[in-house]
Amino acid sequence: MTTVINVPPSLDEGTFEKVLEQVAAVPADAKILVDARHARWSSPYGLTALLTLAQTRTEKAAFSGPEADDTASYWQRAGFYKHAESLFELHGHVPRARTPGESDVLLEITPVSHSEDVHNVVARIQTKAQSLLANLNIESKATMGFAMTLSEACQNIIEHAGTGGWVAVQTYKYRQRLGRRVVVIAVCDAGQGFKRSLESSGGRPASDRWDDGMALQEAIMRGVSRYRDPGRGQGLAGIRRYVGRWDGKLSVRSGTAKLSIIPDWDEDVPLVENLPPFAGAQMQITIPEKLAR
DSSP states (O other): OEEEEEOOSEESTTTHHHHHHHHHTSOTTSEEEEEOTTOOEEOHHHHHHHHHHHHTOSSOOEEEOOSSHHHHHHHHHTTHHHHHHHHSEEESOOOOOOOTTOOOSSEEEEEEOSHHHHHHHHHHHHHHHHHHHHHTTOOGGGHHHHHHHHHHHHHHIIIIISSOEEEEEEEEEETTTTSEEEEEEEEEEOSSHHHHHHHTTTOSOSOSOOSHHHHHIIIIISOOOSOOSTTTTHHHHHHHHHHHHTTOEEEEEEETEEEEEOOTTOOOOSEEOSOOOEEEEEEEEEEEOOOOO
16 A cells, blocks of 8 residues: 655745655555645755655655656656655656756755765855855855855765765845845764764763763754764854854754754744654754845
8 A cells, every 4th residue: 555645835844844754654564655746835945855855765656757757857857856756756747858957956966875966066066155145145155164064964864864964055035034045055864863873972961861862962053963073063153153153044854853053034843852853963054144234
């Protein structure tokens, strides 16, 4: 028997929880069909999280993509189908692959498994970052910090996940909250997650309470790392500083919890717990257009 998992029409870090709620009720070795036929839009987080979901299944999941031509075409340009064909059993229409150079996303979905992958991602983004940030009214001196933020987010997969992951970067107009352009970085993996990573080297604090929410607080707010070397744990702190400097938002989900650093323009909750379980860690960084003074 195959369980159908319905993908919402608009897929982002919030609505992806509806997907996980459905998946949580199904054993990992059961057959599922991820039904995205009615999807009309997805953020980079939504697409990378779908690929991550496929990696968590013992039994290979089936997938039906968007029926709307413009949506399916975008998912193809963003690189989703390029990777989905090896992770899912694809059903229905698969849009024709475009020739290189036709993508209108800043950085299509890219696998990250080794340090060389991180270097390649950063090199590709550096050529576009200055013009991108200029479109957000952010001065060019922020380019290096943007590249370093992207690098640290990807490096987190290499050092802590224990498995490969995915990164994607896109710019679009964020109508839901801001009515301004934003650049969004999504980094997702299906690895061991923050709790197990900290446990692996005694990074767990001396406390009766120890769960995914506490692990996220230790890593992101207190800079605790699984590594005991001086200076470790500063990668996430650097991301947090950069995002805060440009009035951005940082959200990190791991296991059954999500921790967010929230700017004034967003109404999210700082810490959400008791979420449906999801392996690994999923990060979203949102940098908004700076208002002209």
